[in-house]
Amino acid sequence: MKLNFIFVVFELIFIIRCDEIEDRCNFLDSKLQPNTFRLLSKAIVPDKVGKVKGDAGKIGVIGGSIEYTGAPYFSAITSLKVGGDLAYIITTDSAAYVIKTYSPDLIVYPYLSPKYASKISALLPKMDVVIIGPGLGREPDTIQLISDIIQDCRRLKKPLVIDADGIFAISKNTSLIKDYPCPGVIMTPNLREANRLMESVSENDSNWYNYWGNCVAVLVKGDKDHFYSNMTSYSWIATGGGSTRRVGGQGDILSGALGTFYHWALNKELCKHESQTQLAQSVAAYAAAKITRTSNYKAYLIHGQSMLASDMINQIHTAFESTFSLGLISSSVSDCNNMNTNITYI
Numbered sequence: 453m454k455l456n457f458i459f460v461v462f463e464l465i466f467i468i469r470c471d472e473i474e475d476r477c478n479f480l481d482s483k484l485q486p487n488t489f490r491l492l493s494k495a496i497v498p499d500k501v502g503k504v505k506g507d508a509g510k511i512g513v514i515g516g517s518i519e520y521t522g523a524p525y526f527s528a529i530t531s532l533k534v535g536g537d538l539a540y541i542i543t544t545d546s547a548a549y550v551i552k553t554y555s556p557d558l559i560v561y562p563y564l565s566p567k568y569a570s571k572i573s574a575l576l577p578k579m580d581v582v583i584i585g586p587g588l589g590r591e592p593d594t595i596q597l598i599s600d601i602i603q604d605c606r607r608l609k610k611p612l613v614i615d616a617d618g619i620f621a622i623s624k625n626t627s628l629i630k631d632y633p634c635p636g637v638i639m640t641p642n643l644r645e646a647n648r649l650m651e652s653v654s655e656n657d658s659n660w661y662n663y664w665g666n667c668v669a670v671l672v673k674g675d676k677d678h679f680y681s682n683m684t685s686y687s688w689i690a691t692g693g694g695s696t697r698r699v700g701g702q703g704d705i706l707s708g709a710l711g712t713f714y715h716w717a718l719n720k721e722l723c724k725h726e727s728q729t730q731l732a733q734s735v736a737a738y739a740a741a742k743i744t745r746t747s748n749y750k751a752y753l754i755h756g757q758s759m760l761a762s763d764m765i766n767q768i769h770t771a772f773e774s775t776f777s778l779g780l781i782s783s784s785v786s787d788c789n790n791m792n793t794n795i796t797y798i
Contacts, residue, residue: 489688492731493739494776496716497535509536511711512579513586514564514572514601515616516543517594520587521550523616523704526761527586528558530708533768534743536715539708540579542572547587566597573604580715581611585618586704595621602628611714612637615707619645623652629664634729635718636667638737640707646672669733671710673703677741679734683727686734693745695752701761702748705768710740739775746771 498508511531516524524547528539541551541560548562563571576582582605584598598621605612606629614622614629619641622628629637641649649670650660661670661680672678677690717732717739725731744764750771751763 489735489738492722492735493742495722496713496720496735496739497776498716498719506537509712509715510538510540510578510580511536511708511715512540512542512576512582513708513711514542514582514584514598515586515588515618516541516547516551516564517587517589517591518544518546519589521547521554522701522761523587525551525554525558526701526704526765527583527615527708527711529555529765530705530768531583531712532557533765534709534712534772536712540575542575543587564594564597566593569597569600572597572601576601576604576608576610579610581613581711583613583615583707583711585614585616585621586707588617588621590617590620595624599625599628606632609633609635611635611718613640613707613711613714614638615640615703616645619649623648626652626663629668631665632668634667636669636729636733637664638669638671638710638714638733640671640673640703640710642673642703646670667729669730669737671737671741673706673741677745679737679741681730681734683730686727686730688734688738690738690741690745693742693749695748695759697748697752697757697759699759699761702744702764705747705761705764706740706744709743709768710736713737713739743768743771743775746775 500508509531511528513524513528513531515527524541524543528541531539539558541558542563543551543560544564545562548560551558552560561571561575563575584601588594588598598618602612612629612632614637619639622639639649653660653663662682666682669682670680672680675694679688679690681687713736714732717736718729720732722728722731722735747764747767750767751759755763
């Protein structure tokens with residue numbers, strides 16, 4: 453079987469031919485090269501010609517609370533801004549109507565309560581990827597409800613992105629995603645959250661991220677982004693881009709981008725190989741880290757220390773163009789041409 457991969461990079465077209473798609477995976481298993489990462493990131497972007505609403509991704513965000521209404525908004529709106537078609541938010545009654553005022557583009561359900569558990573279960577099958585955690589809070593009833601939702605998602609084999617207080621829930625009950633079935637889970641902790649996860653598994657285990665099984669990966673966010681896959685050849689460290697500005701909402705932006713890219717990468721079937729889930733996770737995480745770092749960098753150039761997460765949202769389009777190199781790149785993106793996200797390997 454012949455397979456052609458066509459990548460559009462600026463105005464050049466690269467065609468990579470493989471006699472067998474498995475051969476490509478075997479090559480990648482040896483180590484993903486930085487340029488291969490960039491090409492695969494471009495490859496996951498779907499061709500939308502002839503498609504219908506929803507084909508490019510229906511992303512669910514479960515989170516939000518009376519204190520935190522911005523986090524689920526940033527996650528959901530980013531999932532749309534990078535190219536997803538529909539974004540659902542399941543949140544508390546106290547947060548839902550506030551979030552509705554932020555954007556008419558989001559579908560918001562005030563169901564994040566144990567009394568609406570059956571309504572949540574009925575919504576999950578609609579979603580291609582479920583993001584759990586942005587702005588969730590740590591109320592005991594909420595954490596228990598999240599545990600039940602994860603069990604529903606496990607039964608449905610629903611891809612998960614777990615962030616923020618969703619990670620807190622995992623640290624309190626590590627068995628929740630133990631041996632979660634493919635297409636799996638990607639957790640996105642910051643350094644503090646990663647330390648909490650590590651301590652909950654084994655304080656002295658250098659391979660703590662392998663605890664949950666073959667289909668669970670971890671992207672640790674920080675000055676350098678560390679991606680840990682159960683298949684070590686797909687693990688990497690990304691540097692470059694970003695800024696010294698640390699502001700709430702950046703992680704939520706990454707989770708939303710990752711939700712859409714995860715769906716794309718799984719749908720693209722980058723290889724027919726037992727490691728295709730791990731490859732999809734690695735490529736989706738790279739693309740999400742790259743676009744978040746680029747958005748941060750570009751927003752910081754404009755706003756400096758006044759930069760907010762909402763300023764990053766406004767840079768997603770140009771960050772997407774420079775990350776995926778689609779179409780004609782405007783001269784305003786030229787600053788990012790010198791800002792490479794560099795990959796090294798763990």
